[in-house]
Amino acid sequence: MNREEIIILGAGLAGLSAAYHLKSGYALFEKDSEIGGMARSIHKDGYIFDYDGHLLHFRNKYTFNLASELLNGNLAPHKRNSWVYSKGIFTRYPFQANFYGLPNPVVKDCLMGLIKARLLNISPANSSGNFENWIMKTFGEGIANHFMLPYNRKFWTIEPKELTCEWLDGFVPVPELEDTVTGAISDNTKPYGYNSRFWYPVKGGISELAKGFSERIRNIHVSKKAVTIDQHRKEVVFEDATIKKFKNMITTMPLPELSNLLVDMPLDIRHAFSMLRWTSIFVLNIGVKSDNLAEKHWVYYPEENVIFYRIGFPTSFSMDVAPERKISIYAEIAYSDTKKIDKNEAASKAISDLRRCGIISDESSVEICLPMDIKYGYALYDSNRKHAVGVIKDYLEKFGIYTIGRYGSWRYMSMEDVILEGKKIAEQIKG
Template sequence: MIRILGTGMAGFGAAYRLRQEGFEDEITMYDKNSYFGGHTASFETDDGFIFDDGPHISFTDDERLQKLLAENIDHEYETLKATVNNYWRGHWIKHPAQCNLHGLPSDLIVKVIEDFIEAKHKTNGNIKNYKEWLYAKFGKKFAETFPMVYGKKYHTVEAENMDIDWLGPRLYQPELEEVLKGALEPSTPDVHYVDKFRYPTNHGFVHYLEKFKQLADIKLDHKVTSIEAQKRLIHFDNGKTVEYDEVISSIPLPEMITKIIEDVPNDVLEAGEKLACTSCIMVNIGIDNNDFTEAVWSYFYDTDIIFTRLSFPHLMSPNNVPPGCGSIQAEIYFSDKYRPVDRKLEDCVEPVIADLKRCGLIKEEDKILHKSTLFTKYANVIFDLDRQEALKIVHGYLDDIGIRYCGRYGDWGYQWTDQAFKSGEEAAQGMLDLAKY
């Protein structure tokens, strides 16, 4: 009896690997929601708009996963160029901003370049946090004007209280020649870490998971309330209880440690409470105009603009909107640890619309056809300075009691679609490896 908790990319990654080894009759998947997909979910409105649970794209270079996901949707997908831009004080800046300074105030450009050159010739020693890393890579002026401000909006925490484990290729590090050319010339080469990506033509991003539903017996509306690890029992809020031989979970670690698993030691509880993440209010807007941006997503640095990032679902697939229409999804970030939610979902709609007009993305003559909100308690893991040690304690405890974990919220990392799926496969493989001995 193998129980998989969660029906997102990671959960289905685990089910897929287990099915390859002939465990199809032993797998049951559970989800607290009335729909499958976890954070891969998509929602179709009565008026014909489709919005995902936050922006999702597939840009894996893993040919095996490319093929698998393509086959899942009968090869019906859009291939799109990742056109990305930034908004700062009335300026639209090609992404990444560090090598696209052309058109910004000259005094800012001069100071950014001065600091960039100085940083390149500095000995930085042991870099201890994200702030020090930004100073070392880009110089003080650029760091404090752009990534530190955006980072606070997105992660809700100051740069000096973040580590740098999450960075990977996310912040491009240009050479001086690129910075100079980007300051002098209006057109620059594309250097974003995402070049092209795929998105299902129909039914939103969750459609990638549709055929995976046959991998296991799926039980919806099953929220886990407690796990008795010694007795190998899982209890649900609908009154049902099941036994398990193995359990693989993508449930967020703080939920598992502080609310679900019984008799957790105090040091592990304390560690679980230190794991921080952002929550996100998403405001979805549909309008009768589809020609207002070329970007598939945009970053916003101004602290007086309510949203941190925008994505435009109508550009990912024309079937995400009624004919001739456009759509916008705005993200607003909070966190229990650093910036608690301070408003109701519905109170965000009109401020978002006002700032969309202020940025020129919605005009007064545009007709707003749709307004709705989504909320996710667990959006992005916060890589603060508490994370590494706390995570080591939590994962060690779960290993000891035989609960396997996967996905963004089980691994407690910064995972893209393919990484989440592979994380599920790896959790299943760990179970299979142990069974051999």
Template sequence: MPADINVDVLVIGMGPTGLGAAKRLNQIGGPSWLIVDSSDKAGGLAGTDTTPEGFLYDVGGHVIFSHYKYFDDCLDEALPKDDDWFVHERVSYVRYKGLWVPYPFQNNISMLPKEDQVRCMDGLIDAALEHRVANTKPKDFDEWILRMQGPGLADIFMRPYNYKVWAVPTTKMQCQWLGERVAAPDVKTVTKNIILNKVAGNWGPNATFRFPARDGTGGIWIAVADTLPNEKKRFGKQGTVTKVDAENKTVTMADGTTIGYGKLVNTMAVDHLVEKMGNQELVTLSKGLYYSTTHVIGVGIRGERPERIGDKCWLYFPEDNCPFYRATIFSNYSPYNQPQKEAKLPTLYLANGDKAASSEAKEGPYWSIMLEVSQSTMKPVDVDNLLKDCIQGLINTEMLKPEDEIVSTYHRAFDHGYPTPTLEREGVLKELLPKLQDLGIYSRGRFGSWRYEVGNQDHSFMLGVEAVDHITSGAVELTLNYPDFVNGRQNGEKRLAQAFSYGAQPLPTRERN
């Protein structure tokens, strides 16, 4: 039976990857295309929710930094005005033994108590001496930590923190994903900083980042989607895929519509995709992929932002006095991430759980904290008490005072939160993704291609762009296949030059100050 609709390229999912694919298809012209999403708006795992009280929370800690000019140009086209954005210098710390240690922790052990400094330096020196003569690659993430940083830093920070993030032990993770994501300490610099009692400066690709003035991170992707033709976008029931028939190249939607395609760019989780295909071989293969669930907790507080919070951006918590691994002072990113001062809200309760003295709605000002908690089969979570435990954790870490007035709370669990780079991951992906591609299916994105090292918003967007360029002109998919290349900061303009060498045209871009 013929399909109701036929297109050359069907794109599933309107998160950054799907929108990257659609943006590229719309730009180059030629192939007919359609993009679908089961939600009622664009954004996917880069979306933003708004509470009834008017507090905004992203799906985890998202900020915009980029390895690609093409990505920048697309965002500037969608949000072209200077006042569409705020630009921030990262102010980030690790909470340890009641101290705020500047990020990255491993470069700032000069801030630790003396006994911990000695413990860390012993390990760093031994690691440096052993690493110098090592002639084999580390077998897992844990061995990488020991080789690069030694047992002191491993036990104090790296092992407990990474378990809180990934919800699996470091011994069960491979280390090829690391790249620019984990700072390898320079022993000489660390030693100088200890002797001189100095703090190391900013490190990493997100030392400076930008954030949308309004509507949170999700607002970016809604704006990008708005640059695409309405007739080529389907949301909700019309955009919900219930079955993928790879043999006949048709997709069935929740409203009963069938869509025929020549090529399929899939951005839903690849384990969900193969279930909808009903391909038992691929379903079995996909079971070798592991992931963790992310709980996003939001707390809206009445009052001026306290001095103890200051201009902090995001904060890391390796200790067990709180369930969250990261806290973001979301109100610091934009004054529009929370209700304006004149908005009147009642106090729900005090941070210590006590009833408020009055139930009367009062004016602000307001500020907010966004927390992230991981969960997996190896790291269970008391979901029913998680909000209460997180608020107690905020008191334990001196982020909140017991008497602070809480006016809004938020809790949402995202089943697929982190695609875990387990030891088995590459073996699965090297078999699964080519098998899908042989069927005309390009599975890309944070969970579509399951590579965390290219799972940021810029990477995800370009995975979609490059999939389309491969489909239409045979171009190499650099982001998927060469993560180390695209993540090398010196390679940014090389990446751009190579992209344009096979016919990509830059979008109009506004002049930057």
């Protein structure tokens, strides 16, 4: 077989995994000068900042074994220690199982709402409706109003009733009523949800994973941006004017970008691309002088008066990511077409909110603040997404083009998910 019958676009984890599992017969092209895509780390002034918090969660033995091999033992397990900050205090995550310490009227609201919801809805809430309905039916009004609705508005930047439940897939834990009562009257440390344990490289940040792939695969070409894809002629043109023919293509670039590269598309396909919506994430990677190592891994902020929806402490995953007597923090701010932000103002508000919330002692302790603007953060799961993505995928597959990965499948996917999708498509193409 011609070595380059399969062209892979994008050396993020999906593209790298496809190449790794194909073993031969492909060429992989990446537009940037380095590989890793979203799962990359930046070295600056002795700090190692990931693009944003990037922790490994494994639901699948295969990916755990693969990541362990790729990282060659450079992987440590952690028991999640995450929190919610609201009404001026920290409560354990997930909020729906932990009201202990909140003011009594809030605890009462949450418990009564939950009990009423459970009495009214004997069977679990149907996830075919909108997300707000699911929240109300599953958790009741108290939990909805004190956490679920404000947090999800802030995170998704649109009303939860505009979202479907297609993305849920265990991302929002639903504790038993008895567990929630325990968490209302005592400090409940029982773990919930898919991310109650996670893994992270001991050294080097998350980019070590992509590095592990790249050491095992060949034929990767960086600084090679695809600028036109002629699906009819099965040709791709790169920025440097080189042209490659393909039998099959695996593309991992974001769908809205892909739509600009394809030629002569029928109107209904153009329309499907135009239906896609997303949120962007403005991340501040912050280095702080501190003698106290943060113990918390990450904290959710549902209230509107704090600009970030979540912060995390990479130095609590790995001591290697900051110089001695310094810690690092990432603060995540969501924005979109419907919720715009001024990035300079957002950065200074985030620093002052960190001080106001007691995370840093004063602004002068911040010695570095590196903003990362992630244009395509999360695909928005509105009522058009599923149909639009289906139409696009079906159209492209007629030309032997497979669009995969978090932004190629336009889905809420973890690193593990995209690695598995890369494997699946490689096996499908190889037959």
